[in-house]
Amino acid sequence: MTQENVFKCNCPLARVTEVIGEPWTLMVLREAFLGTRHFNDFERELGIARNVLSVRLKKLVDLDLLERVRSETDRRAVEYRLTDASRDLLPILVGLAQWSGKWLCEGHSATRFVERATGREIPRIAVRAVDGRELAARDVTMVPGPDANPELVARFERAVTAAGDVQGG
Amino acid sequence: MTQENVFKCNCPLARVTEVIGEPWTLMVLREAFLGTRHFNDFERELGIARNVLSVRLKKLVDLDLLERVRSETDRRAVEYRLTDASRDLLPILVGLAQWSGKWLCEGHSATRFVERATGREIPRIAVRAVDGRELAARDVTMVPGPDANPELVARFERAVTAAGDVQGG
DNA sequence: CGGTATCCCATTTGATACTG
């Protein structure tokens, strides 16, 4: 099977690789969150090749993660702006940065996320139950939804009957 | 500048692309969360080429995201198990799946995350302040930590002075 | 079972030059 087939399956995690799986894309989004709006600024800040940047921006616009609008102040300029969808990525970006800082950067703290109003650090992103309790990996499980493909459903059932510790390890 | 240089900078978000940026890696982790432990099972479930899988597993072990242990039941078999670091990715995976389900899969619900004990759906992953309030993009900002590289620090300062809406758009 | 080695091929990147 080829990569593409897996990604086209009904798994949302697979589909998300379209976005964050592409090299540079996460960095482009970071820039957008940092306030970068213009093609040339993305290029300069990231040092990305112009053709690659062009393709990435197009795709992000296609996916509705960036909005391409003509600047109001300078009619010749174009601005790439965050959308509701990309703004909704904030918990992911914060979570990724926190996780990376903890497990990949080994104590280095290059970036911290803080609440703008108070300056206080954002607590770790966590999985919580409806009542707010924090949940560990073993407390959580995936179940197939109505649109799951039959293969995945079968796998879930096998996994559940085979062992209780699907998550934990 | 080449891609590698950017990623080697002190940005945790950049470093994280080493993990989730590689094609297949997210899928391998998904499999591990689903209980897959053996080389041949990863291969079969994902349809990934063996050489690629080999490289991915090695890297994940290198990064301490998988632990390679000899099976206790069958001495010849090898098991790849989740580690504390990879288990700590749960909020990210849940968040990504939720986000993808909402913005990429357009109403399709192939997978749902539920609390194992109650079967109730996991609420959306969110950024919260220390007191538990949910924060929006505009409420959050990044600040350079002690180990930030000077360039990023300068950019933050420029961004802050230039506009109040670094995040919002 | 758990890989490694090899080959071929497609894609993609980066650099650069050019355009409206």
Add this chain to the structure above:
DNA sequence: CAGTATCAAATGGGATACCG
């Protein structure tokens, strides 16, 4: 400013065969 066009080079995936 905001791209497009082109090209050489590197990378990286897939398939397959082989090995302890």
